[in-house]
Amino acid sequence: MHFIIRLFPEITIKSPSVRKRMARQLADNIRIIVRREFASARVRQDWDKLDVNVRGHEDDATALAMTRLLSGIPGIANFARVRTFEAGDLHKIYEDTASIWGAALKGHTFRVRAKRTGNHAFSSTELEQYVGGGLNQNFESAGVKLRDPDITVQLELRDDVLYVIEDKHQGLGGFPIGTQGDVISLISGGFDSTVASYQCVKRGLRTHYCFFNLGGKAHELGVKEMAYYLWHRFGSSHRVKFITVPFEGVVKEILEKVDPSCMGVVLKRLMLKAAEQVAQRAKAEALVTGEAVAQVSSQTLTNLKCIDQATSALVLRPLALMNKGDIIDVARDIGAEALAASIPEYCGVISVKPSASLRLHKVEEAEAAMDMSVLEEALENAKAQLIDTVMADVEKGQAQVDSVAQPLEGDVVIDIRHPEEIEIKPLVLDPAALVIPFYNLNEAYSKLDATKRYLLFCDRGVMSELHASYLKDEGHRNVAVYRPD
Numbered sequence: 001m002h003f004i005i006r007l008f009p010e011i012t013i014k015s016p017s018v019r020k021r022m023a024r025q026l027a028d029n030i031r032i033i034v035r036r037e038f039a040s041a042r043v044r045q046d047w048d049k050l051d052v053n054v055r056g057h058e059d060d061a062t063a064l065a066m067t068r069l070l071s072g073i074p075g076i077a078n079f080a081r082v083r084t085f086e087a088g089d090l091h092k093i094y095e096d097t098a099s100i101w102g103a104a105l106k107g108h109t110f111r112v113r114a115k116r117t118g119n120h121a122f123s124s125t126e127l128e129q130y131v132g133g134g135l136n137q138n139f140e141s142a143g144v145k146l147r148d149p150d151i152t153v154q155l156e157l158r159d160d161v162l163y164v165i166e167d168k169h170q171g172l173g174g175f176p177i178g179t180q181g182d183v184i185s186l187i188s189g190g191f192d193s194t195v196a197s198y199q200c201v202k203r204g205l206r207t208h209y210c211f212f213n214l215g216g217k218a219h220e221l222g223v224k225e226m227a228y229y230l231w232h233r234f235g236s237s238h239r240v241k242f243i244t245v246p247f248e249g250v251v252k253e254i255l256e257k258v259d260p261s262c263m264g265v266v267l268k269r270l271m272l273k274a275a276e277q278v279a280q281r282a283k284a285e286a287l288v289t290g291e292a293v294a295q296v297s298s299q300t301l302t303n304l305k306c307i308d309q310a311t312s313a314l315v316l317r318p319l320a321l322m323n324k325g326d327i328i329d330v331a332r333d334i335g336a337e338a339l340a341a342s343i344p345e346y347c348g349v350i351s352v353k354p355s356a357s358l359r360l361h362k363v364e365e366a367e368a369a370m371d372m373s374v375l376e377e378a379l380e381n382a383k384a385q386l387i388d389t390v391m392a393d394v395e396k397g398q399a400q401v402d403s404v405a406q407p408l409e410g411d412v413v414i415d416i417r418h419p420e421e422i423e424i425k426p427l428v429l430d431p432a433a434l435v436i437p438f439y440n441l442n443e444a445y446s447k448l449d450a451t452k453r454y455l456l457f458c459d460r461g462v463m464s465e466l467h468a469s470y471l472k473d474e475g476h477r478n479v480a481v482y483r484p485d
């Protein structure tokens with residue numbers, strides 16, 4: 001099976017040496033990806049196209065698999081599955097075309113479109129008319145229709161080679177991975193950081209993933225699953241890293257020392273500071289976030305500026321000016337929508353009174369009250385792994401937890417919400433619930449009476465489920481979620 005691949009137009013306008021280097025990188029990337037599935041595949045690089053040949057495979061399953069692979073490789077403008085013939089006179093071209101398209105035209109309107117390079121005894125229009133006329137006379141089509149036909153039969157004649165195009169697909173565009181350097185993408189697994197990461201990959205950046213673990217096992221697994229998906233679908237020509245930074249200690253310090261109005265911004269600043277170190281270790285040139293102006297209180301211009309000043313590293317924000325709906329559309333197009341929607345919104349710092357316009361000096365004062373050794377500790381304990389190993393963790397899965405609507409005699413409900421939230425909306429129960437904020441839960445849990453069953457409670461049931469599954473993973477069997485009807 002033969003495919004012709006066209007380079008993304010932004011590559012073709014580069015200087016000849018850059019264009020050649022990019023085309024070579026694209027050829028290498030295609031070779032690595034396609035040969036994983038089809039060891040016999042050959043990739044040849046020409047000035048204005050690449051040829052991919054998968055020898056000995058002409059079946060539909062190969063066509064489908066190749067279409068999926070090629071549609072996920074950055075740098076390709078479009079690609080066509082073609083049959084190649086030695087070009088002859090008009091009649092031979094008609095016969096070769098008919099051998100591919102004749103029967104398929106049955107009951108359909110059609111037209112012929114031809115592109116030609118080189119010297120021939122006929123024009124492109126004469127070629128279209130001859131082949132179209134022959135197909136119309138000799139096959140049971142519904143006739144020629146020049147505007148909006150059911151089928152467009154496409155031919156390409158290059159000197160003495162005829163390509164009959166069987167089908168044509170849009171590529172991803174962008175630049176081949178490996179041509180634009182390395183970045184660290186801060187991924188939290190929802191729509192925003194997923195789409196931001198994808199845009200980096202598509203633009204040719206070798207994108208490593210950095211996740212700050214705020215304490216939710218299910219969140220961690222979900223994020224790993226998402227990063228693996230992005231890499232496997234769009235970036236697997238290059239090995240990249242998934243770096244997990246344990247941020248529970250940082251979150252605890254923020255919750256204990258920082259004024260609620262600044263918590264979200266301080267957390268993001270500390271993430272950037274840590275990510276800067278991660279980037280230095282990985283020799284990456286920039287950080288990437290999924291922030292978009294005005295989406296949440298930490299993303300007002302004033303607060304983004306405060307966050308940005310936490311680091312001197314280059315921070316790319318590919319979604320800065322995108323609307324949420326458009327971001328979700330991209331997630332849908334790249335097959336990541338359902339996964340992104342299923343990632344639990346896990347924010348370890350829940351502040352009920354965030355300020356939308358913080359002054360830098362106020363944030364710096366808040367940070368000065370913190371013991372910053374927690375940040376160093378988090379970085380010391382950061383774990384970098386190759387992305388193709390993260391699925392092993394995901395497959396081990398997350399512990400399933402029971403959900404209880406009505407506590408039984410002897411059960412103890414634990415309210416794990418932030419004290420501020422409890423103050424606003426107390427949980428009225430008899431007997432009263434234990435109050436252990438989620439950020440103290442891991443430490444406190446092992447000191448509880450192990451003969452009792454504990455039901456974790458929070459407002460939406462997300463945090464409680466995450467923590468229950470986390471505790472179960474840690475070996476505590478006596479935990480479930482309390483979800484009153």
Ligand SMILES: Nc1ncnc2c1ncn2[C@@H]1O[C@H](COP(=O)(O)OP(=O)(O)OP(=O)(O)O)[C@@H](O)[C@H]1O
Nearest residue numbers: 186187188189190191192193194211212289290291
């Ligand atoms: N736990 C985390 N680990 C890594 N990066 C994070 C984490 N939390 C937030 N970020 C980064 O900060 C950005 C802004 O954070 P925010 O909490 O507002 O999430 P968001 O914009 O809703 O992102 P998403 O939709 O990806 O969850 C995210 O897009 C992401 O790049």
